[in-house]
Amino acid sequence: MPDFYPIARRILFSLDAEAAHHATLAMMKTADAFGVLGQLAGLDEGPDPVASREVEVMGLTFPNRVGLAAGLDKKGEAISAFGNLGFGHVEVGTVTPMAQSGNDKPRLFRLKEHEAIINRMGFNNPGVPSMMENIGKSRRGFRGILGINIGKNKDTPNEGFIDDYLKCLEGVYQAADYITANLSSPNTKGLRDLQSESNCRELILRMQERREKLKGENDGKYVPFVIKIAPDLAEDAVKALAAVFSETRIDGVITTNTTIERAGVSGHEYAKEAGGLSGAPLTEKATEILALLRSEMDDAIPIIGSGGVMSPADARAKFDAGASLVQVYSGLIYRGATLVREIAEELE
Ligand SMILES: Cc1cc2nc3c(=O)[nH]c(=O)nc-3n(C[C@H](O)[C@H](O)[C@H](O)COP(=O)(O)O)c2cc1C
Numbered sequence: 001m002p003d004f005y006p007i008a009r010r011i012l013f014s015l016d017a018e019a020a021h022h023a024t025l026a027m028m029k030t031a032d033a034f035g036v037l038g039q040l041a042g043l044d045e046g047p048d049p050v051a052s053r054e055v056e057v058m059g060l061t062f063p064n065r066v067g068l069a070a071g072l073d074k075k076g077e078a079i080s081a082f083g084n085l086g087f088g089h090v091e092v093g094t095v096t097p098m099a100q101s102g103n104d105k106p107r108l109f110r111l112k113e114h115e116a117i118i119n120r121m122g123f124n125n126p127g128v129p130s131m132m133e134n135i136g137k138s139r140r141g142f143r144g145i146l147g148i149n150i151g152k153n154k155d156t157p158n159e160g161f162i163d164d165y166l167k168c169l170e171g172v173y174q175a176a177d178y179i180t181a182n183l184s185s186p187n188t189k190g191l192r193d194l195q196s197e198s199n200c201r202e203l204i205l206r207m208q209e210r211r212e213k214l215k216g217e218n219d220g221k222y223v224p225f226v227i228k229i230a231p232d233l234a235e236d237a238v239k240a241l242a243a244v245f246s247e248t249r250i251d252g253v254i255t256t257n258t259t260i261e262r263a264g265v266s267g268h269e270y271a272k273e274a275g276g277l278s279g280a281p282l283t284e285k286a287t288e289i290l291a292l293l294r295s296e297m298d299d300a301i302p303i304i305g306s307g308g309v310m311s312p313a314d315a316r317a318k319f320d321a322g323a324s325l326v327q328v329y330s331g332l333i334y335r336g337a338t339l340v341r342e343i344a345e346e347l348e
Contacts, residue, residue: 005336017108032081041337057324058224064088064344069327070149076135083142086340093149097167099127109270115334120275122187128171148172149180158190173214184230184257186276197240204248224251231256231285242296254304255290279330283308294322312346
């Protein structure tokens with residue numbers, strides 16, 4: 001089967017980045033509904049290539065080690081389509097308790113020469129109730145693991161942030177296989193301050209307490225939750241968080257979100273745009289943070305590696321640094337869907 005992605009990419013990259021994003025999701029959903037998504041994405045036909053790569057992480061059976069990072073399916077509208085591209089897990093969101101429109105446009109920039117993206121979307125999302133409706137429809141036929149990434153509304157002051165996470169936890173619990181508390185988007189003012197040792201400990205303990213109650217109300221269903229951290233944390237801050245994660249026995253951690261640094265892209269016309277940088281310039285930094293956390297944290301707590309996974313070799317480096325699973329966002333935009341299966345094979 002020929003890989004149409006190089007042609008599709010040329011067309012998509014001629015559009016404004018956010019328009020291309022919406023066009024791609026719409027196309028994917030349609031192709032999936034007609035059962036031709038795999039062919040269009042240049043994937044081989046034949047036996048299910050992800051069937052024999054099952055791996056147990058956080059008590060869940062993942063079909064393979066590669067997942068879709070949060071932010072691409074913010075509304076939870078294309079879950080089965082992403083599953084059919086070969087992702088073993090799909091993380092939707094970030095979703096906040098109430099719908100919000102996010103920052104003004106333009107807010108998404110491609111730095112093609114660097115295989116990078118800068119975004120300052122600002123948690124544009126439909127809010128928990130609408131997200132749950134979307135998920136009910138779009139997960140039909142999906143055999144992978146569904147992660148739901150949660151955050152706080154822009155207008156919620158940091159003093160009340162825990163309530164927003166608890167509201168989301170309540171709202172998404174039933175539908176989620178795992179839940180990610182996102183404390184690391186650079187595009188919601190003050191959000192990253194929630195990564196302080198005391199804020200993080202309090203959040204984890206309150207979420208664990210609420211989960212006990214939700215477990216009772218959901219026939220004993222235990223939903224693991226993880227915290228997603230930033231690559232811009234200082235070494236001491238990572239060590240302090242590692243201690244909190246070990247002490248609270250959190251289910252897992254995602255390293256990392258996008259970076260506010262501009263190393264590797266300075267001089268580019270978009271380098272000075274505010275927001276988080278992802279893709280190739282983030283690869284090494286994200287792996288360093290992963291390795292540091294791995295060396296400091298209780299071995300039993302799994303890490304999901306995100307940040308600049310652009311090739312099977314990048315995925316292997318995350319795995320070697322201690323990740324149990326990896327996630328991809330920018331790599332999918334620059335390399336296309338064949339990357340997903342190549343990584344799944346590499347990490348088999
Ligand atoms: C346009 C865009 C939107 C994103 N939105 C979210 C989000 O809502 N929540 C989140 O936790 N991460 C979000 N991310 C971060 C990604 O999930 C991922 O952690 C990051 O891009 C690094 O991975 P990558 O280099 O493979 O892109 C977003 C990234 C991009 C490029």
